[in-house]
Amino acid sequence: MTETKKQVDTLISARWIAPVIPERTLLEHHTLVLHQHRIVDLLPDQQAILQYQAANHFELQDHLVIPGLVNTHGHAAMTLLRGYADDEPLMDWLHKHIWPIEAQFVNYDFVKDGASLAIAEMLRSGTTCFSDLYFFPDAVAHAAVEMGIRVQVCVPVVQFANAWAQSEEEHIHKGLAVHDDFRSSEFVHTCFGPHSPYVVSDAGLKRIMVLSEELDMPIQMHVHETREEVEEALATTGMRPLQRLHDLGLLSPRFQAVHLTQLSSEDIHLLAENSVHALHCPESNLKLASGFCPVGELLDAGINVALGTDGAASNNDLDMLGEMKTAALLAKTVHGNATTLDAWTTLKMATLDGARALGLEHRLGSLEIGKLADIAAIDMSDLESQPIYHPLSQLVYTRTGHKVSHVWINGELLLMDRQFTQIDQDRIIATTRDWQKKIAEK
Numbered sequence: 258m259t260e261t262k263k264q265v266d267t268l269i270s271a272r273w274i275a276p277v278i279p280e281r282t283l284l285e286h287h288t289l290v291l292h293q294h295r296i297v298d299l300l301p302d303q304q305a306i307l308q309y310q311a312a313n314h315f316e317l318q319d320h321l322v323i324p325g326l327v328n329t330h331g332h333a334a335m336t337l338l339r340g341y342a343d344d345e346p347l348m349d350w351l352h353k354h355i356w357p358i359e360a361q362f363v364n365y366d367f368v369k370d371g372a373s374l375a376i377a378e379m380l381r382s383g384t385t386c387f388s389d390l391y392f393f394p395d396a397v398a399h400a401a402v403e404m405g406i407r408v409q410v411c412v413p414v415v416q417f418a419n420a421w422a423q424s425e426e427e428h429i430h431k432g433l434a435v436h437d438d439f440r441s442s443e444f445v446h447t448c449f450g451p452h453s454p455y456v457v458s459d460a461g462l463k464r465i466m467v468l469s470e471e472l473d474m475p476i477q478m479h480v481h482e483t484r485e486e487v488e489e490a491l492a493t494t495g496m497r498p499l500q501r502l503h504d505l506g507l508l509s510p511r512f513q514a515v516h517l518t519q520l521s522s523e524d525i526h527l528l529a530e531n532s533v534h535a536l537h538c539p540e541s542n543l544k545l546a547s548g549f550c551p552v553g554e555l556l557d558a559g560i561n562v563a564l565g566t567d568g569a570a571s572n573n574d575l576d577m578l579g580e581m582k583t584a585a586l587l588a589k590t591v592h593g594n595a596t597t598l599d600a601w602t603t604l605k606m607a608t609l610d611g612a613r614a615l616g617l618e619h620r621l622g623s624l625e626i627g628k629l630a631d632i633a634a635i636d637m638s639d640l641e642s643q644p645i646y647h648p649l650s651q652l653v654y655t656r657t658g659h660k661v662s663h664v665w666i667n668g669e670l671l672l673m674d675r676q677f678t679q680i681d682q683d684r685i686i687a688t689t690r691d692w693q694k695k696i697a698e699k
């Protein structure tokens with residue numbers, strides 16, 4: 258008697274699979290089985306061939322397969338300003354270059370075209386879910402849906418007038434409309450994005466806190482990014498920014514704090530006590546000389562730490578694999594301990610812990626049965642990857658972003674052998690060049 262094979266959408270057989278859960282597990286010659294957007298099985302190749310019949314079977318014999326990467330902090334549209342102004346301290350960079358150019362050019366099309374360039378770059382380096390904080394968040398959400406990537410769009414809230422909104426209240430009002438418009442979307446999650454403690458009032462923050470609880474929306478904010486920010490807050494409010502946020506009731510497991518380069522032991526205690534998520538953007542901090550996030554101390558305190566690239570204007574790329582290497586190297590030096598942030602912990606930080614920070618860990622971040630099929634494959638056949646004693650070591654400590662060969666989101670193949678299956682790369686490059694011309698000639 259012959260057993261009938263189960264019909265499924267896709268089989269991915271790989272030389273190595275790092276599922277992230279179970280932790281520190283490297284599977285060899287295993288197959289991921291995908292059906293109707295989800296992972297339905299993960300088993301040795303021989304068994305998979307006996308049990309399943311698939312419409313598509315990918316045999317990735319030199320590849321390491323990992324969960325899609327989660328980039329928890331960025332400003333996608335700012336990819337159009339990559340390399341426009343470098344080598345400046347944060348406040349000069351913002352006041353003299355970035356804010357004036359934004360005042361002149363930012364509109365719906367700028368944001369959508371910039372986000373499209375960013376999304377294409379992120380997909381080609383293995384990111385399958387990203388968070389964004391910028392004006393016209395609806396433009397980013399539409400770009401993400403059209404291109405098939407998951408996004409957390411943070412609706413920006415600032416006190417100053419800009420092309421998107423004139424007042425704090427209008428930002429919140431428009432943000433609620435974006436939340437309503439994408440409420441049923443499988444790809445778009447909404448979040449409040451009060452930019453930083455110094456550009457939002459106490460009244461605005463209290464209103465955001467109430468709405469965040471009512472609508473179960475997270476809050477993402479740049480916090481303690483520079484020493485000047487903390488000193489100014491002490492001078493004007495008599496409090497460190499984290500203390501003020503705590504007094505206003507904002508710190509909670511829904512709060513995503515970006516940067517955190519200036520932390521006292523009391524600050525770390527506040528973060529841990531309130532189960533705040535730390536979003537670490539090491540390359541942006543290094544480039545703007547903001548300081549060092551004490552990742553080792555945060556991990557020791559039991560705080561969830563996730564990774565982000567920040568915007569391409571302060572990085573200058575959106576390669577999460579590169580960010581993982583920087584994070585791992587920096588954490589060792591800052592903590593004075595070479596065992597801090599080992600390769601396995603770094604991969605988890607860029608996948609499951611990122612999903613956890615965004616409140617999506619039950620759906621994404623690991624290659625477990627039942628989770629959504631968001632997957633990246635890295636081709637390890639090239640010279641620079643040899644010899645391969647520990648594939649995880651190659652993944653984190655060598656340059657790998659450009660070796661991402663395949664990406665699936667929701668079970669859909671978006672990148673195959675480094676070529677987009679649906680995205681028109683030439684059109685994105687042409688549109689970007691048009692913006693470059695306009696901005697350079699201003």
Ligand SMILES: [Zn+2]
Nearest residue numbers: 331479567568
């Ligand atoms: Zn940022």
